[in-house]
Amino acid sequence: MNVIEIENLSKEYQTPAAKVRAVDGVSLRFERGEFAAIVGPSGSGKTTLLNLLGGLDQATAGSIRIAGTDLASLRPGQLIDFRKDNIGFVFQSYNLIPVLTALENVEFVMQLQGRPKAERRARAVELLEAVGLGERLDSRPGQLSGGQQQRVAVARALASKPQFVLADEPTANLDSRSALTLLEIMERLNREEGATFIFSTHDPRVVAKARRVIWLEDGKVVSDKTQEPTI
Amino acid sequence: MSEILKMAWRNIWRNRRRTLITASSVLFAVFFAIVMRSMQLGTYSNMTANVVGAYTGYAQVQAQGYWDDKTLDNSLDWTPQAEQAVLAHPRVVGLVPRFDSFALAASDSSSKGVGVVGVLPATEDSMSRLSDKLLEGRLPAPTAAEVLVAERLAVFLKIGLGDTLALIGMGYQGISAVGEYPVVGIVRLPSPQLNASLVYTSLENAQELFAAEGRLTSVVLTLDDPDFAEPTCAELAASLPEGLVALPWQELMPELVQQIESDQASGFLILGILYVIVGFGIFGTLLMMLAERRREMGVMMAVGMGRRALATMVGAEMVLLGTLGTLAGMAAAFPMVLYLHHNPILLEGEMAQAMLNLGVEPIVPFALEPGFFVWQGLLVAALVAVASLHPLLSILKLNVINALRA
Numbered sequence: 001m002n003v004i005e006i007e008n009l010s011k012e013y014q015t016p017a018a019k020v021r022a023v024d025g026v027s028l029r030f031e032r033g034e035f036a037a038i039v040g041p042s043g044s045g046k047t048t049l050l051n052l053l054g055g056l057d058q059a060t061a062g063s064i065r066i067a068g069t070d071l072a073s074l075r076p077g078q079l080i081d082f083r084k085d086n087i088g089f090v091f092q093s094y095n096l097i098p099v100l101t102a103l104e105n106v107e108f109v110m111q112l113q114g115r116p117k118a119e120r121r122a123r124a125v126e127l128l129e130a131v132g133l134g135e136r137l138d139s140r141p142g143q144l145s146g147g148q149q150q151r152v153a154v155a156r157a158l159a160s161k162p163q164f165v166l167a168d169e170p171t172a173n174l175d176s177r178s179a180l181t182l183l184e185i186m187e188r189l190n191r192e193e194g195a196t197f198i199f200s201t202h203d204p205r206v207v208a209k210a211r212r213v214i215w216l217e218d219g220k221v222v223s224d225k226t227q228e229p230t231i
Numbered sequence: 232m233s234e235i236l237k238m239a240w241r242n243i244w245r246n247r248r249r250t251l252i253t254a255s256s257v258l259f260a261v262f263f264a265i266v267m268r269s270m271q272l273g274t275y276s277n278m279t280a281n282v283v284g285a286y287t288g289y290a291q292v293q294a295q296g297y298w299d300d301k302t303l304d305n306s307l308d309w310t311p312q313a314e315q316a317v318l319a320h321p322r323v324v325g326l327v328p329r330f331d332s333f334a335l336a337a338s339d340s341s342s343k344g345v346g347v348v349g350v351l352p353a354t355e356d357s358m359s360r361l362s363d364k365l366l367e368g369r370l371p372a373p374t375a376a377e378v379l380v381a382e383r384l385a386v387f388l389k390i391g392l393g394d395t396l397a398l399i400g401m402g403y404q405g406i407s408a409v410g411e412y413p414v415v416g417i418v419r420l421p422s423p424q425l426n427a428s429l430v431y432t433s434l435e436n437a438q439e440l441f442a443a444e445g446r447l448t449s450v451v452l453t454l455d456d457p458d459f460a461e462p463t464c465a466e467l468a469a470s471l472p473e474g475l476v477a478l479p480w481q482e483l484m485p486e487l488v489q490q491i492e493s494d495q496a497s498g499f500l501i502l503g504i505l506y507v508i509v510g511f512g513i514f515g516t517l518l519m520m521l522a523e524r525r526r527e528m529g530v531m532m533a534v535g536m537g538r539r540a541l542a543t544m545v546g547a548e549m550v551l552l553g554t555l556g557t558l559a560g561m562a563a564a565f566p567m568v569l570y571l572h573h574n575p576i577l578l579e580g581e582m583a584q585a586m587l588n589l590g591v592e593p594i595v596p597f598a599l600e601p602g603f604f605v606w607q608g609l610l611v612a613a614l615v616a617v618a619s620l621h622p623l624l625s626i627l628k629l630n631v632i633n634a635l636r637a
Binding site: 051052056057062081083085088089091095097099100108109111112113136156160212213 | 236238241242245526527530531532533534535536537538540630631635
């Protein structure tokens with residue numbers, strides 16, 4: 001079953017010098033439970049594509065349907081609610097809320113969903129234990145290493161039980177060991193939680209872990225292959 | 232909501248130093264505003280009590296037209312019905328009848344135009360505290376033909392206790408008024424003008440001198456709360472017999488009202504400047520907070536926090552900051568105002584003399600009213616609201632992608 005259907009998607013930016021087409025006529029399908037990497041050099045349109053998929057940015061042309069819902073048909077408030085319930089985000093520079101503890105950061109989205117305290121507490125603890133941070137529940141982001149913060153971010157992304165998780169270069173700021181740990185966690189949670197993981201990267205370690213690799217160049221899909229993870 | 236408040240509270244302590252500086256600016260503004268306003272209100276109250284309470288009274292009943300044309304032809308016939316109507320008002324607790332006129336006062340060596348005030352000595356003393364101001368002698372006896380002379384007038388006329396003062400004037404309906412009276416006391420009146428021109432005698436003697444038996448020029452009303460002079464007079468208008476009017480002190484002494492109003496205006500100007508400076512401080516803090524946390528706000532929106540919830544959180548931060556500063560300012564000001572309310576500052580030297588010349592006790596009293604504490608809180612709340620307007624509107628228009636790139 002297709003979770004995401006992208007049809008002829010384009011995004012143009014007007015810069016002082018010229019009009020730039022960051023995403024150019026992209027059409028893709030993602031199924032439930034996929035673990036896919038969007039790969040390409042800097043400026044190839046990876047982040048723009050993820051932002052469009054996450055409903056953070058608006059396409060110039062084309063459409064994105066997630067579980068049957070056309071993102072373009074949603075009003076801003078509906079889009080926020082849609083993101084809250086269906087999409088998890090992992091950002092390159094962690095972007096945890098600094099005044100909240102690891103536990104509270106993971107609970108945050110569930111709190112926005114209005115889930116009962118006991119339920120969200122149990123889910124947050126379960127996820128933090130799953131990412132190996134069961135002992136750091138009450139630590140604030142400033143007290144955690146980059147790798148630990150990114151693991152909290154992964155737990156946060158999965159907290160709302162989203163249909164898919166978008167991760168924008170999740171290992172870019174991590175050392176090899178932390179990156180590998182994070183990838184293993186993401187892969188395991190992908191299997192256990194059943195959520196689709198789509199991440200942009202130009203890190204070969206991440207590409208090697210992906211079961212599907214989509215190559216972008218100048219905003220266009222130049223290759224879309226499934227593979228057996230090699231690491 | 233409690234989670235938003237929790238985050239707001241933690242957020243304001245992210246930059247402890249900046250929070251303390253901003254809260255301190257609110258604290259000092261509230262502190263100075265309360266102390267200054269307390270001093271102003273205390274001073275006005277003192278001024279009013281001295282100038283109005285001591286002579287004019289907070290309200291008077293007069294014959295219609297007397298205040299504009301002070302002739303005995305405009306004096307009033309004080310009937311039992313009029314007295315009943317006035318005393319029936321719940322705020323009126325007493326009456327001080329007076330008969331005021333003008334005469335030429337002469338001693339052996341000098342003469343001068345003076346005001347002659349006929350009073351019931353004991354009743355007048357309860358309001359004007361004449362006996363406290365006596366320099367020598369005593370008050371005139373209740374019905375006696377004797378006079379109490381103001382200090383500087385006595386000096387001018389070169390008379391003292393036991394001397395005789397001649398009064399020559401025009402009585403009611405043009406009858407001549409002439410009499411000679413022994414001086415039984417010298418009194419120092421706070422107003423320099425009155426101190427150089429007043430002669431007190433008994434009401435009966437004044438009425439006899441001016442051939443106006445049974446008539447009065449005014450009846451001063453003693454009120455349970457002087458702050459209600461204006462509404463009381465307005466209410467009395469309906470019940471007074473025809474031809475009589477009730478006038479509050481604000482109408483009797485418009486120059487004092489103007490003086491207070493002009494002083495208030497300058498006080499408000501200073502407070503306004505103070506609050507504008509604090510307002511810009513709060514505004515600057517908010518702008519810095521927003522600039523620093525733009526990316527974080529983008530993340531919050533990306534994961535599903537609505538703009539309104541975000542604006543509520545930042546608004547709550549400002550309210551907490553403002554409340555913190557306001558409560559601290561009130562807490563700092565309260566003991567000081569309380570102390571100075573019970574222990575007014577005593578003025579000395581030229582300043583004291585200047586106040587004495589105005590007929591005002593040379594002290595700086597402080598008023599203690601819960602009202603202006605509440606007002607300061609409301610002012611700071613309004614200030615926070617105005618300073619927050621632009622930043623909060625910018626949150627409501629925040630673009631997620633731009634914020635995430637910040």
